[in-house]
Structures are given as C-alpha cells and as structure tokens.
Amino acid sequence: MKKLAMILLLAMLTVIFTACSSSSGDGKSGGDKKKETITVVWYPNESADDLKDSRAAIDDVIAKATGKKVVDKLTTDYNIAIEALVSGNAQLGLMGGEGYTEAHTKNADVVPLVVNSGASGTLKDALYHSWISVRKADASKYMKDGKPTIDNIVGKKMSFVSPSSTSGFAIPTSRIIAHFSEQDKYKDLKVEDMQQGGKFFSQVLFGQSHQGSAANLLMGKADVAAFMDLLTPNYFELVSGKLNEEASVLKVRNDAGDPFTSLKGKEFTVLSVTPVLNGPIAMNSKSLSKEDQKKIQDALTSDETANNSKVFAPEGSKGIFSKDGKSRFVKVEDSWYDAIRDLH
Known part of the structure; x- marks a missing residue:
C-alpha cells in the first residue's frame, strides 16, 4: 500500500509540474x-x-x-x-x-x-485651438461692428463633436455659456442645455469626430459647428486672415480625404478661437x-x-x-x- 501511495504521489507531482511548465515556462499560454x-x-x-x-x-x-x-x-x-x-x-x-x-x-x-x-519644446505652449465656425456664405449674419460674434447662434442648428470632446464640446459650450449668461434670459444656461435642441439651439448634432462636425457644417446639416484647428494640415488651407484668428477664412484642401472628398473647395469662417491644453x-x-x-x-x-x-x-x-x-x-x-x- 505504501508503494502504491508513493507511485500515485509521484504521478500527481508529475502532472502538476508539467501543467505549471506549460502555463508559465514556455511563454505560449493565453496570459503570456x-x-x-x-x-x-x-x-x-x-x-x-x-x-x-x-x-x-x-x-x-x-x-x-x-x-x-x-x-x-x-x-x-x-x-x-x-x-x-x-x-x-x-x-x-x-x-x-x-x-x-x-x-x-x-x-x-x-x-x-x-x-x-x-x-518651445515645453508645456508652456502645449496648446491647440477650439473653433466655432460658420459657412463663409453666411458669415455676414454673424458680424457685429465688422467683427465676428456668436451673438446670433441662438436658435441655429449646431454641430458638436462628442460630449466627451474637449475642443469639440467642453470648451465651446463653456465659452457660449460664459458669453450668454450675462443676459438675464440666459443666466441659468447649463451644459445640458447645449446637448439637445429646443433649449438654446433649434437642433444639436454630434459629428462623432472633428472631421464629422466640420462636414456637418459644410454639407449644410448644421448652421454652426465646433471643431479643432488641428484638422488644418490634413484637410484645410487658409484663404484669408491668419490661422487661429477670428474672422479667418479656410477652405477644404483639394487632396482632403473622407469625409471631405465631395466638399473640396468649400469655405468657412471662424467666429471664435479658444486655446485648449493638448x-x-x-x-x-x-x-x-x-x-x-x-x-x-x-x-x-x-x-x-x-x-x-x-x-x-x-x-x-x-x-x-x-x-x-x-x-x-x-x-x-x-x-x-x-x-x-x-x-x-
């Protein structure tokens, strides 16, 4: 009986050792x-x-x-x-x-x-910019004393990027609320009011990307749109003004890819520019x-x-x-x- 028990013990140890080796020693297991x-x-x-x-x-x-x-x-x-x-x-x-x-x-x-x-190679200027823009053809509707203003975006169809986007939602909504809350009518304006039509805008769209939000504007689905300046090297080129200055005009590049392939040459005017942390x-x-x-x-x-x-x-x-x-x-x-x- 003792001999049989010893044989069984050795067999069990062999199985355990083999299992451990195959799971951690050869680097081929699922975990590894x-x-x-x-x-x-x-x-x-x-x-x-x-x-x-x-x-x-x-x-x-x-x-x-x-x-x-x-x-x-x-x-x-x-x-x-x-x-x-x-x-x-x-x-x-x-x-x-x-x-x-x-x-x-x-x-x-x-x-x-x-x-x-x-x-500079440092955090000091680790910034990009959030834009609120309109189609160039409509820019005159958003001017005051010859300068662009967001005064007239109330009641318009608005495109943001995503509620989780910094430059495509958090920053532009913060700027809009700060601007309009000075008026008694909008003193209680909240972020939630920016997320659905009927509160401040007639309709709110989410492009799900900066490209998507800009395309919503240029295709006419939205009257106003928020998106970032970092799209410029890949999709846009400057027509007039200076980059990241209000009233600048940009157009879709001829070599722009999706979703701008059918929007080449379409122009927009930047109403507001706000710096954003990278x-x-x-x-x-x-x-x-x-x-x-x-x-x-x-x-x-x-x-x-x-x-x-x-x-x-x-x-x-x-x-x-x-x-x-x-x-x-x-x-x-x-x-x-x-x-x-x-x-x-």
Missing part, C-alpha cells in the same frame, strides 16, 4: 500572449484611414522600446475609446483633455504618460508593467522621436502630430489637466 501585446486605442479623429502611417510610426516607437507587438484599436465613438482604456482592454490611448479627465475619474489607474509640446497619450498603469511604462516614456520623449518626421510631420505633410519649432513629447502630470476639470 496578452502580456506580449500592447493595444493602443485611438479616438475617431485619429482613426481616419489617411492617418494610418502616422499611427504606425508611433506604434513602431512603442514596439521597438518594449520588444512587444503593438496593435491598434480604431473607434467611431469617443466613449468606446475611453472605456477601452478605463477597462484595461487597451493599455495606451491618445485622448483629449476632457476624455482623459473623464477616464481618470472612472479609474484612477488611467494617468497621462506624455503630451506633445508646443514650439491631450495626453494616457495609459492604464495597472495593465502596463512599470518596466514597459518607463521604456515607452523614455522612447517617446527621446530626441530620436522628436526628430522622426513620420511621428512629427513636417509642414505640408499629413500626420497626427505636426512639427513646429522644437515640438516633441514631454512628460506630464495628472494635475496639469486641472484646468479642464475647472470647466465643470
């Missing part, structure tokens, strides 16, 4: 495969097909730094991108300030990794090892990446990030986005 892959989620704006080379360049920096496979998760809705990062289904994601603060509120493990700087490349710090976090941060903030024309596109080239002076990725803390939180 997941660890060997890093998923980057992209907002609808950056999921556009004509930005695939730009996405691939950023993925390549991450892959070389970690030695791991990098896959993209493309989206058609801001909330999908935010939830992917919150849940850890994606480890990294390029977000706007509003989307980032929303994600961080839902899961404190979501924190910023890097942000693209301004021309959004971060954020990470879910629980689903990304500390070792990989450091490797990725070091690689993205390196001089090599700053000088990589596939990551920071030179003037005249299409890309998610444009090269402007000493622009590069720099480290950023969560507290830097308190200015976005203060909007609420």
Whole structure:
C-alpha cells in the first residue's frame, strides 16, 4: 500500500509540474500572449484611414522600446475609446483633455504618460485651438461692428463633436455659456442645455469626430459647428486672415480625404478661437508593467522621436502630430489637466 501511495504521489507531482511548465515556462499560454501585446486605442479623429502611417510610426516607437507587438484599436465613438482604456482592454490611448479627465475619474489607474509640446519644446505652449465656425456664405449674419460674434447662434442648428470632446464640446459650450449668461434670459444656461435642441439651439448634432462636425457644417446639416484647428494640415488651407484668428477664412484642401472628398473647395469662417491644453497619450498603469511604462516614456520623449518626421510631420505633410519649432513629447502630470476639470 505504501508503494502504491508513493507511485500515485509521484504521478500527481508529475502532472502538476508539467501543467505549471506549460502555463508559465514556455511563454505560449493565453496570459503570456496578452502580456506580449500592447493595444493602443485611438479616438475617431485619429482613426481616419489617411492617418494610418502616422499611427504606425508611433506604434513602431512603442514596439521597438518594449520588444512587444503593438496593435491598434480604431473607434467611431469617443466613449468606446475611453472605456477601452478605463477597462484595461487597451493599455495606451491618445485622448483629449476632457476624455482623459473623464477616464481618470472612472479609474484612477488611467494617468497621462506624455503630451506633445508646443514650439518651445515645453508645456508652456502645449496648446491647440477650439473653433466655432460658420459657412463663409453666411458669415455676414454673424458680424457685429465688422467683427465676428456668436451673438446670433441662438436658435441655429449646431454641430458638436462628442460630449466627451474637449475642443469639440467642453470648451465651446463653456465659452457660449460664459458669453450668454450675462443676459438675464440666459443666466441659468447649463451644459445640458447645449446637448439637445429646443433649449438654446433649434437642433444639436454630434459629428462623432472633428472631421464629422466640420462636414456637418459644410454639407449644410448644421448652421454652426465646433471643431479643432488641428484638422488644418490634413484637410484645410487658409484663404484669408491668419490661422487661429477670428474672422479667418479656410477652405477644404483639394487632396482632403473622407469625409471631405465631395466638399473640396468649400469655405468657412471662424467666429471664435479658444486655446485648449493638448491631450495626453494616457495609459492604464495597472495593465502596463512599470518596466514597459518607463521604456515607452523614455522612447517617446527621446530626441530620436522628436526628430522622426513620420511621428512629427513636417509642414505640408499629413500626420497626427505636426512639427513646429522644437515640438516633441514631454512628460506630464495628472494635475496639469486641472484646468479642464475647472470647466465643470
């Protein structure tokens, strides 16, 4: 009996040892495969097909730094991108300030990794701009004393990007509310009133991307639209005035891709311009090892990446990030986005 018990014990140990070896020693189990892959989620704006080379360049920096496979998760809705990062289904994601603060509120493990700087190479001018625009043909209806004004946007069909968009919703609604709340009629105006027709606007549309919101305007679906200036290098060109100055006129480029292929040459006038903090490349710090976090941060903030024309596109080239002076990725803390939180 003792001999039989010993044989059974040895058999059990052999099975256990073999199982452990196959699950953790050969690196081929499902869990280990997941660890060997890093998923980057992209907002609808950056999921556009004509930005695939730009996405691939950023993925390549991450892959070389970690030695791991990098896959993209493309989206058609801001909330999908935010939830992917919150849940850890994606480890990294390029977000706007509003989307980032929303994600961080839902899961404190979501924190910023890097942000693209301004021309100075620092956080000092790490800004882009939110526009409220109208079709050029209608611009005269929105002028006061020869200058553009948002006074007459009440009762119009309005297009925003998404309720989770910083420059396509949070910033423009904040500006609209601040402007109109000085009038007794609108002193109780709230963000919620901006989200549906019949409260302030006759109709409210959401383009689900900055491209979509601009297209809503140029196709005549909306009278007024909010979207960001960062669309300019890829889709628009300046006709008159100066970029990011009110009353400037821009038109759709002849080589613009979807959704502007049938809108080439269409012009719009910018009524208002508001600076916005650049959004971060954020990470879910629980689903990304500390070792990989450091490797990725070091690689993205390196001089090599700053000088990589596939990551920071030179003037005249299409890309998610444009090269402007000493622009590069720099480290950023969560507290830097308190200015976005203060909007609420």
